[in-house]
Amino acid sequence: xxxxxxxxxxxxxxxELEALSRQTRRLIIESIHTxxxxxxxxxxSVTDILVSLYFNELRIDPTEPASExxxxxxxxxxxxxxxxxxxxxxxxxxxxxxxxxxxxxDSRLQGHPDLTSLPGLDMSTGxxxxxxxxxxxMALGARLAGKDFHTWVILGDGELQEGQIWxxxxxxxxxxxxxxxxxxxxxxxxxxxxxxxxxxxRDIPIDDPGGKFRAFGWNVIETDxxxxxxxxxxxxxxxxxxxxxxxxxxxxxxxxGVSFMEGDFMWHAQVPTAEDIEKSGLELADxxxxx
Amino acid sequence: xxxxQIAMRDAWGQGLVELGNEYSNMVVLxxxxxxxxKADMFQEAHPxxxxxxxxxxxxxLGVAAGLATTGYVPWISTFAAFLAKRALDQIRxxxxxxxxxxxxxxxxxxxxxGKTGKTHQAMQDITIFRSMPHVVTITxxxxxxxxxxxxxxxxxxxxxxxxxxxxxxxxxVGDDYRFEIGKSTLLREGDDIGIVSTGVQTVRALEAAxxxxxxxxxxxxxxxxxxxxxxxxxxLAVAERTGxxxxxxxxxxxxxxxxxxxEVLAENLxxxxxxxxxxxxxxxxxxxDALLEKYELTPRHIAEAAQxxxxxxxxxxx
Numbered sequence: 001x002x003x004x005x006x007x008x009x010x011x012x013x014x015x016e017l018e019a020l021s022r023q024t025r026r027l028i029i030e031s032i033h034t035x036x037x038x039x040x041x042x043x044x045s046v047t048d049i050l051v052s053l054y055f056n057e058l059r060i061d062p063t064e065p066a067s068e069x070x071x072x073x074x075x076x077x078x079x080x081x082x083x084x085x086x087x088x089x090x091x092x093x094x095x096x097x098x099x100x101x102x103x104x105x106d107s108r109l110q111g112h113p114d115l116t117s118l119p120g121l122d123m124s125t126g127x128x129x130x131x132x133x134x135x136x137x138m139a140l141g142a143r144l145a146g147k148d149f150h151t152w153v154i155l156g157d158g159e160l161q162e163g164q165i166w167x168x169x170x171x172x173x174x175x176x177x178x179x180x181x182x183x184x185x186x187x188x189x190x191x192x193x194x195x196x197x198x199x200x201x202r203d204i205p206i207d208d209p210g211g212k213f214r215a216f217g218w219n220v221i222e223t224d225x226x227x228x229x230x231x232x233x234x235x236x237x238x239x240x241x242x243x244x245x246x247x248x249x250x251x252x253x254x255x256x257g258v259s260f261m262e263g264d265f266m267w268h269a270q271v272p273t274a275e276d277i278e279k280s281g282l283e284l285a286d287x288x289x290x291x
Numbered sequence: 292x293x294x295x296q297i298a299m300r301d302a303w304g305q306g307l308v309e310l311g312n313e314y315s316n317m318v319v320l321x322x323x324x325x326x327x328x329k330a331d332m333f334q335e336a337h338p339x340x341x342x343x344x345x346x347x348x349x350x351x352l353g354v355a356a357g358l359a360t361t362g363y364v365p366w367i368s369t370f371a372a373f374l375a376k377r378a379l380d381q382i383r384x385x386x387x388x389x390x391x392x393x394x395x396x397x398x399x400x401x402x403x404x405g406k407t408g409k410t411h412q413a414m415q416d417i418t419i420f421r422s423m424p425h426v427v428t429i430t431x432x433x434x435x436x437x438x439x440x441x442x443x444x445x446x447x448x449x450x451x452x453x454x455x456x457x458x459x460x461x462x463x464v465g466d467d468y469r470f471e472i473g474k475s476t477l478l479r480e481g482d483d484i485g486i487v488s489t490g491v492q493t494v495r496a497l498e499a500a501x502x503x504x505x506x507x508x509x510x511x512x513x514x515x516x517x518x519x520x521x522x523x524x525x526x527l528a529v530a531e532r533t534g535x536x537x538x539x540x541x542x543x544x545x546x547x548x549x550x551x552x553x554e555v556l557a558e559n560l561x562x563x564x565x566x567x568x569x570x571x572x573x574x575x576x577x578x579x580d581a582l583l584e585k586y587e588l589t590p591r592h593i594a595e596a597a598q599x600x601x602x603x604x605x606x607x608x609x
Contacts, residue, residue: 116390136357137353137365
C-alpha cells in the first residue's frame with residue numbers, strides 16, 4: 001500500500017450523475033446479455049447509489065487503487081457485482097470494454113467481487129451477510145491508525161435476514177464507529193422469498209430495516225435511493241454524525257429504469273434478449289438522443 | 292522430555308504480550324473467552340490494541356479481515372470448535388480466498404477440553420483448515436515450540452490456523468530446537484517402526500516409543516508441527532527407513548494428520564500404516580485420563596498399533 005496525493009472525490013452535477021446512471025444501466029443490461037448469465041434487478045436498483053458515491057463522494061484515485069488513505073467501499077450484496085464493475089470502469093479503473101469479459105473464464109470480473117483479481121475492490125463478497133463485518137474492521141483500523149478515511153458498506157435488504165449483519169450492527173454501535181456508513185438498497189424484492197397475499201409478487205424480505213438498525217444503536221437516515229441530490233445529502237449527514245455509525249435506508253425499485261423489469265421479482269437474474277435491450281435502450285437513452 | 296509442565300494457553304498469552312511489544316501493528320480480537328484463552332494478558336499489556344468482539348464469531352472473523360486490509364495483523368482468541376465451524380464460511384470468503392493475514396488461534400482443541408463435552412471438543416479442525424487453500428496450519432507440541440511458532444507466524448504474511456490445547460503438558464523440544472513453518476523434526480530414531488505425530492499427542496508418541504523399546508522395538512518419532520504445508524520429504528524418509536507407520540493425533544483420523552500422511556504414502560510409497568486418533572465418533576465430557584483411555588489415544592494404544600503392524604507380513608515388497 002502507498003499514500004496518494006491524488007485522493008479526491010469527483011464532483012459531478014446532478015444532470016451529469018443522472019446521465020452516468022443511464023449509461024451504467026445500459027452497460028449492465030448489455031453485459032448481462034453478453035455474459036448470458038447474471039443478476040439484473042439488483043444491479044439496476046443499486047446503480048444510483050454507486051454512481052453518486054463514485055462520482056461525487058469517495059476520495060479515491062484510480063491510478064493508485066491501493067492507497068492507504070482512500071475511502072473504502074464494500075458491496076456486501078456481491079451478486080450486484082456488474083453494477084460495481086461498470087461504475088469502476090466508468091471511473092477509470094480499467095477499460096469499459098473489459099465489461100464484455102464479465103463471468104468468462106480467466107476474467108478479472110468474476111461473478112462475485114474477488115479482492116485478488118481486480119483493482120478498486122476493497123473486499124471479496126458474495127456469501128451474503130458478510131460485508132458489514134470487514135467494513136467495521138476497516139473503520140476500527142482507520143481509528144487505530146489515526147486516518148480519516150470513511151468506510152461505506154452497501155447492503156441488500158434480503159441479506160439483512162442473515163444473523164451476522166446484526167452481530168456486526170451490535171459491535172459497530174458498541175465501538176461507536178462514526179467513520180462507518182451502511183447503505184441498505186431497500187428494493188423490497190428477494191430472489192424467491194415468501195409469496196405476497198396478492199399472488200402476483202413477493203413479500204418484502206424484512207420490515208422496517210431502519211427501525212431495526214435504530215434499535216441496535218445506529219443513526220438512521222431514510223431516503224430515496226434513486227434521487228441523486230437526496231443521496232448526496234444523506235452522505236453528508238451521515239459523515240457529520242459523530243456519535244456512532246449511520247445506516248442510510250435507500251428506498252429503491254428492483255429493475256429501476258426499465259419499465260418491464262421494475263418491481264418484477266422474475267427479473268432478479270433473468271438474461272435480457274436482444275429485443276429487451278432495444279426496448280430498454282430507448283427508455284435509458286439520454287434525453288438529447290431521443291427524438 | 293523434561294518434567295516441566297507448561298500450559299499452552301499461558302505460553303500463548305505471554306507470547307501475545309511479547310510480540311505485541313515488538314510489533315505495533317499486532318491486534319487481538321476476542322470472542323468473550325479471553326480469561327480462558329489467556330488473551331486477557333494482551334489486554335492488560337496493550338489495551339488499545341485489544342478488541343472484545345463478544346459472543347459473535349462470524350462477525351469477529353470478518354472484522355479481522357477488514358483490519359488486515361488496513362495494515363494490522365489480527366490474532367483471534369476463541370475456542371477451536373467455534374473457530375473452525377461457527378465462522379467457517381467467513382474464514383473461507385474474507386480470509387482464506389483473498390489470503391488475508393489473520394492469525395486464527397483455536398484454543399481448547401482436541402478431546403481434552405476440561406470436562407466440557409462434545410460441543411466444545413474440536414475434532415475436525417485440522418481436516419477443515421488443511422483443506423482450505425492458502426491457510427497455513429500449525430499444531431505445536433509444547434509451550435516452547437508454540438512460542439517459536441508464534442514468532443514465525445508474525446514474520447509470515449499468510450492466513451494461519453494455530454491449534455492450541457488447554458492443559459499443562461511436558462516440554463519435549465530441546466534448547467537448540469528451531470521451529471520453521473513447514474518443517475518436521477525427528478525426535479527419536481529407530482528402524483523398526485515410524486510414529487508420525489502432531490500436537491500434544493507427540494508427548495504420548497514418545498512414551499509409546501519407550502514402551503516399544505522395552506520389547507526391543509526401535510521406533511522413529513517424527514513430530515509434524517505444520518500440517519500445511521506438509522513436510523512430505525521427512526514423512527517419506529521415515530516410511531522408507533521403517534516400512535511401517537503409525538500416526539498419532541488428538542483429532543479425528545478422518546482427514547487429519549493420519550489422512551494427510553496416508554495421502555502422501557499412498558501416492559508415493561505405499562506403506563503399511565495405522566492411524567491413532569478419534570475414530571468416526573463424537574466425544575463426551577470426562578477426566579483427561581478417562582477420555583484418552585476410552586477413545587484409545589494413550590501411549591499404550593499407539594504402541595499396540597505398532598506391534599500389530601509389525602506382526603503383519605509386509606503388504607508391499609521392497
